[in-house]
Amino acid sequence: MTDKDPTTAGTVRLAIERDIFNGDLAPGDALEETRLAARFGVSRTPVREAITQLVQAGLVTKRAHKRAVVSELDPGTLLELFEALSELEGAAAFLSASRMTPQEKSELLSIHAAAGENLQQGGDPNAYADLGFAFHQLIVRGCHNSVLIDTTEWLALRVLPYRRFQVVAPGRLQRNQADHDGIISAIVDGDAATARDLIQRHTLEQGDALMRFIALNKTSHADFHSTASIKGNVL
Amino acid sequence: MTDKDPTTAGTVRLAIERDIFNGDLAPGDALEETRLAARFGVSRTPVREAITQLVQAGLVTKRAHKRAVVSELDPGTLLELFEALSELEGAAAFLSASRMTPQEKSELLSIHAAAGENLQQGGDPNAYADLGFAFHQLIVRGCHNSVLIDTTEWLALRVLPYRRFQVVAPGRLQRNQADHDGIISAIVDGDAATARDLIQRHTLEQGDALMRFIALNKTSHADFHSTASIKGNVL
């Protein structure tokens, strides 16, 4: 996902991506080529290239002769996304259980421990979220199959803009940590089938939680954006 | 995968894709913007857009200031590709076992029957290959999760250029048909776990077969292209 880009188009693309993940560009917002070109101090051409790249990545949607907009995921698609993601993460975990190096496993353990510490001390939820993200990422990368890794992270990327809307329901973090507990011991024990099963359920539930939150806040994404004061992390 | 494209760039992209799948453009071949523009009678701009789309689709590789080339898959990547694909198809089959409509199931059965008939009568191997492709496609689409479908077909697309190199080893088609036999009955019976397991193994073995063929023909892709006189179908 991260590519070296001596090219302007690549830089612009990363900048736009960042805006999307930061929330400066919310789902549904329009990407105007001329405006972006002016903002970044480049011509329209690299902006156009950046946009077509984002379109292919699924982060942006475009119809001919219409402005490109940040992809808006309806609840149905979001559900499908999480279902697919859970399968991919499950597959990765299955492989990771037998393929992770001792070094990778210890790294996973230390991150998990740090997350637990943060949780007990009532630390920054955002920091916890970042640790959770790293946790998932380590497991996925532990499968040592770059195609599977890229595909999984590519899907994870698409739900990333919605992380901001994730509510920290009471007890949610504790349950999350407990889930991770089970997953990590399965992986360390090399119990591939259990690892797959647990992480799959885990990711599906995360999706459900997000869906419930959306259902409770039946409103436009732009509104989400301003109302979701408490932010957690799906991953 | 199929999109309506009133835009020139989309048309060019489809044309290039076809060239790749036809073999007119073999893995490793260079895509020269100027030449393609002249060939299609358009300017370089839509060609560039088409190429960036293909790059994002993984069919084409590009480095800054260097010519784009049709992606060349080394055996390692190919193996990873099949491993990931087997997981995705397994997941799809798992879901399809409980989600396919009776109509879809009967369609699956009739295609399978047609393939069997073709096999027994020693029909055209290419026709059999097409039926096999349709078989897999039906199963994948039967999961009714468009994200999973798109992702799976996207990966399948990347191995498509290598279908031409697939050898029809003695008894391979029969084994293939037998595999399909088991898969189809598992799906029709609604035995999700078995369906997943069988199709996963099946796809992995297809990858192995391709790998073996490549190992036997340790040569450049261009040579593959001319030496593989007998062509079958991976899917």
Place this chain on the structure above:
DNA sequence: TTGAGGTGGATTGCATACACTGATCCGTAG
């Protein structure tokens, strides 16, 4: 008041021109 039709502005799609990079080739020195 409401619907149809026309008109103007905004924005993209494509073409062309220019700049810059990376590679090849050839000449010269060792």
Place this chain on the structure above:
DNA sequence: CTACGGATCAGTGTATGCAATCCACCTCAA
């Protein structure tokens, strides 16, 4: 003969101009 260095060139990366298209608004008539 080989190694090194510079010039040349092919080819991409970017800028800009123009035409086609779409959308919103406005007008006007029923």
